[in-house]
Amino acid sequence: MQISMTINGTDVTREIEPRVLLVHFIRDDLRLTGTHWGCDTTNCGTCVVLMDGQPVKSCTVLAAMADGHTITTVEGLAHGATLDPVQQGFMEEHGLQCGFCTPGMMLTARALLDHNPHPEPLEIREAISGQICRCTGYATIVRSIQWAAEHPAGAAPETTTSESTEHEVHA
Amino acid sequence: MTILEDRPSNPAAGDHDRPIGHGRMQRKEDPRFVRGKGRYVDDIVLPGMLHGAILRAPVAHARLVSIDTSEALAHPKVLAVITGTDLQALGLAWAPTLSMDVQAVLVTDKVRFQGQEVAFVVAEDRYAARDALELIQVEYDVLPPVVDARKAMDPGAPVIRDDLPGRTDNHIFDWEAGDKAETDAVFASADVVVKQEIVYPRVHPAPMETCGAVADFDPIDGRLTLYETTQAPHAHRTLFAMVSGIPEHKIRVVSPDIGGGFGNKVGIYPGYILAVVGSIVTGKPVKWVEDRSENLMSTSFARDYIMQGEIAATKDGKILALRTNVLADHGAFNATAQPTKYPAGFFHIFTGSYDLAAAHCTVTGVYTNKAPGGVAYACSFRVTEAVYLVERMVDILARKLDMDPAELRLKNFIRKEQFPYANKTGWEYDSGDYEPTMRLSMKMAGYDELRREQKEKRERGELMGIGISFFTETVGAGPRKDMDILGLGMADGAELRIHPTGKAVVRISVQSQGQGHETTFAQIVAEEIGIPPEDIDVVHGDTDQTPFGLGTYGSRSTPVSGAAVALVARKVREKARFIAAAMLETRPEDLEWEKGRWFVKGDPSVGKTMAEIAMGAHGTVALPEGIDGNLDAEVTYDPPNLTFPFGAYICVVDVDPGTGHVKVRRFIAVDDCGTRINPMIIEGQIHGGLTDGVGMALMEIIEFDDEGNCLGGSFMDYLIPTAMEVPDWETGFTVTPSPHHPIGAKGVGESATVGSPPAVVNAVVDALTPFGVVHMDMPCTPARVWEAMQGGTRPPV
Numbered sequence A: 001m002q003i004s005m006t007i008n009g010t011d012v013t014r015e016i017e018p019r020v021l022l023v024h025f026i027r028d029d030l031r032l033t034g035t036h037w038g039c040d041t042t043n044c045g046t047c048v049v050l051m052d053g054q055p056v057k058s059c060t061v062l063a064a065m066a067d068g069h070t071i072t073t074v075e076g077l078a079h080g081a082t083l084d085p086v087q088q089g090f091m092e093e094h095g096l097q098c099g100f101c102t103p104g105m106m107l108t109a110r111a112l113l114d115h116n117p118h119p120e121p122l123e124i125r126e127a128i129s130g131q132i133c134r135c136t137g138y139a140t141i142v143r144s145i146q147w148a149a150e151h152p153a154g155a156a157p158e159t160t161t162s163e164s165t166e167h168e169v170h171a
Numbered sequence B: 001m002t003i004l005e006d007r008p009s010n011p012a013a014g015d016h017d018r019p020i021g022h023g024r025m026q027r028k029e030d031p032r033f034v035r036g037k038g039r040y041v042d043d044i045v046l047p048g049m050l051h052g053a054i055l056r057a058p059v060a061h062a063r064l065v066s067i068d069t070s071e072a073l074a075h076p077k078v079l080a081v082i083t084g085t086d087l088q089a090l091g092l093a094w095a096p097t098l099s100m101d102v103q104a105v106l107v108t109d110k111v112r113f114q115g116q117e118v119a120f121v122v123a124e125d126r127y128a129a130r131d132a133l134e135l136i137q138v139e140y141d142v143l144p145p146v147v148d149a150r151k152a153m154d155p156g157a158p159v160i161r162d163d164l165p166g167r168t169d170n171h172i173f174d175w176e177a178g179d180k181a182e183t184d185a186v187f188a189s190a191d192v193v194v195k196q197e198i199v200y201p202r203v204h205p206a207p208m209e210t211c212g213a214v215a216d217f218d219p220i221d222g223r224l225t226l227y228e229t230t231q232a233p234h235a236h237r238t239l240f241a242m243v244s245g246i247p248e249h250k251i252r253v254v255s256p257d258i259g260g261g262f263g264n265k266v267g268i269y270p271g272y273i274l275a276v277v278g279s280i281v282t283g284k285p286v287k288w289v290e291d292r293s294e295n296l297m298s299t300s301f302a303r304d305y306i307m308q309g310e311i312a313a314t315k316d317g318k319i320l321a322l323r324t325n326v327l328a329d330h331g332a333f334n335a336t337a338q339p340t341k342y343p344a345g346f347f348h349i350f351t352g353s354y355d356l357a358a359a360h361c362t363v364t365g366v367y368t369n370k371a372p373g374g375v376a377y378a379c380s381f382r383v384t385e386a387v388y389l390v391e392r393m394v395d396i397l398a399r400k401l402d403m404d405p406a407e408l409r410l411k412n413f414i415r416k417e418q419f420p421y422a423n424k425t426g427w428e429y430d431s432g433d434y435e436p437t438m439r440l441s442m443k444m445a446g447y448d449e450l451r452r453e454q455k456e457k458r459e460r461g462e463l464m465g466i467g468i469s470f471f472t473e474t475v476g477a478g479p480r481k482d483m484d485i486l487g488l489g490m491a492d493g494a495e496l497r498i499h500p501t502g503k504a505v506v507r508i509s510v511q512s513q514g515q516g517h518e519t520t521f522a523q524i525v526a527e528e529i530g531i532p533p534e535d536i537d538v539v540h541g542d543t544d545q546t547p548f549g550l551g552t553y554g555s556r557s558t559p560v561s562g563a564a565v566a567l568v569a570r571k572v573r574e575k576a577r578f579i580a581a582a583m584l585e586t587r588p589e590d591l592e593w594e595k596g597r598w599f600v601k602g603d604p605s606v607g608k609t610m611a612e613i614a615m616g617a618h619g620t621v622a623l624p625e626g627i628d629g630n631l632d633a634e635v636t637y638d639p640p641n642l643t644f645p646f647g648a649y650i651c652v653v654d655v656d657p658g659t660g661h662v663k664v665r666r667f668i669a670v671d672d673c674g675t676r677i678n679p680m681i682i683e684g685q686i687h688g689g690l691t692d693g694v695g696m697a698l699m700e701i702i703e704f705d706d707e708g709n710c711l712g713g714s715f716m717d718y719l720i721p722t723a724m725e726v727p728d729w730e731t732g733f734t735v736t737p738s739p740h741h742p743i744g745a746k747g748v749g750e751s752a753t754v755g756s757p758p759a760v761v762n763a764v765v766d767a768l769t770p771f772g773v774v775h776m777d778m779p780c781t782p783a784r785v786w787e788a789m790q791g792g793t794r795p796p797v
Ligand code: FES
Pocket: A036, A037, A038, A039, A040, A041, A042, A043, A044, A045, A046, A047, A048, A057, A058, A059, A060
């Protein structure tokens, strides 16, 4: 069957098997490999993309169901060379380690901030609670999203080096 | 709540508190990851690439009667179906494990665990490969399984490994450490002895990226390029050469970006070998990526130790001795990954952080009809099990003596002046100063105030628990004279080149799965040769581009490879002195070093920067004899000892008396990993490990039913903490450098996974004190906690 959708601002039309999952369509057909896959049961959220601005688990959406919709993947988060504040926040606050959950986490964060520009830490935790990160322990992801909330225009290029925030206590 | 404090200064503690190499800096690897430009194995697409899928056994123990692949082969998109019989003809049906056992690549005779590999399909796309699995007809003759390790050695138990000649039971090994007679004598005369069976259930590392490979065999020049989710690319290359017969110089293993490892990606799984066979058979590149159920059911599990613990003490709380007998469930093949001499890993550090008069442990390994593995999930070679045992036993003793568990620990710590400390089972702890670390954690927690709050709450019938764990790790394996894996000494190499313009590239043998090596190792070089980390590229994860070494696991990257990198940088610095002397027409001994520059003693204005020296090295200056015209060096580092990081953890929980639900309210972690490099990365490593600890303590378990069906084979059943189940971590640190590591660093990657589970369980048991609970086994799920409140839980199987 034929489907059409807008991905990261570009219109695409492709012939697909009706059973193909959106995650595989994005990864294998469009070769946008920033969207990941991590489970068989809709639990991990490494596959999260935005469909019409809302986070969805692309492993649980048939590509055919995205026909006529607008999809944003991690590759569409930056504006040209300028990173989205969420992307900057993740770098500033060490919101990623292996980077596998990161695209999904950042897209959920983007959707959250679009609806709620000043979320409380608990609201952030709730927003990402359908996604698993095995590396970071989440606190730095929360801080990263808070950083993005506090810097809605991002950081000026010369200040993007790390602020020396110290979170640890020493004797 | 996170306690914020300015960059602390502690003049009394000296300069070693300062992190090295520019301290907290953003990670050099992050720009590609935040743009979705990481390159993981499943992102790799080669021209003409095919896709493999594995048919797995639905039962735990069964004779293979027949396989019919004809229908699958008739599928229009299928290129090959490989069975055990096919592999037998190639001599590849069995592969050696990392513990000198063998493991079936595909079943030839008998299925030995549910999820075992039975056949391999190669097809044009991943959907077709899966479709074809459905078309393979297999007949099994089901046998009774051995599920409970306690029954594995019963007379008459089914013999799982009848493939091994002469095998009549399920016994794998017996191992012991410490002095039994001495320990028994101390126990016999002790005032107080407490005993407890403690089970560390089977869990799984479950990195977010599952395991996979892309094999590309070129039949013309006989070269194999293998993209693989591996934490140990060089060791894998050697093993592939040994298994496949492809000469080692014709094998290139590439471990690209890895989506988390935690020990899951140390072993060689049948899937990797099958991808290679598939590529050889079809003449095309073959990709195999397992799904989550395959990952949880068939790859390296962790723990599965049943420990009988005993602790002896005086009545005023001086701990005298520890002893334990352990039954270790190794699954159907002994495929644990640890140094050869240590079949129970480093479990014999179960004496913990305490100064004991005697200690003895025995460990018996047995086969069961479960997936193989056992040393994984950030365990530091079984230090997880050791720390859990001792920290639970100390709490149980505290209860018996009616002493505060913090006070009991403080009373029994190895004292600062006793280091280097020889424990009773053969370890030499390099350095430590435990009391300030413990006291800092208590101060951060507001320990006395918490106890007061708990008392008040108990009077109101509320269940609040405070749990402490003080751990000592042993990481950075290890000295070659003692430690090898399949005969390969546990050393690591590093090569450093300074290009003519003064930019550098350092090549290392270890591999990152998220630990930030591209940043940390650049920082170490920056510290030693004084050029900024931005000017230093770190190359890793490709055997064609990096020196040999054993890889990243057991928290060994910083202790071993980090030392190699510091030393190779010092070698370059020393070489630079000779070249600078030639350039300045002076003697090397007349030069003095300051960061990034050699200058003439007494005349700092006359000198050469590293960049100038690099250009000089490659230029036309007449060089002294024995100095080559470059600014490069290489080393292989053989660590003289392991390093011994430590830490004090305090967990505060609230238990719902109606449902048994445990809420982790606070978690305070004070870590001492010696000299610190990038505090941001260290904090991240600790946060991740603490989350593992909460997961294992409260929800993670791979259980089996009586038939050997795996009950933890998906993320619906194998629960991992989300952001809602963990608190905002409160971290602190002390700094006690390692005396034998070139920069004093000890490693931190697994400290929190090792140290945190007992803190959580101690807190839960503490909360359940009003019910008379002295111990409960993990995971402390609502149902199990509720059972404990009603008088007892069943041990996990
Ligand atoms: S792949 Fe796990 S939720 Fe989509």
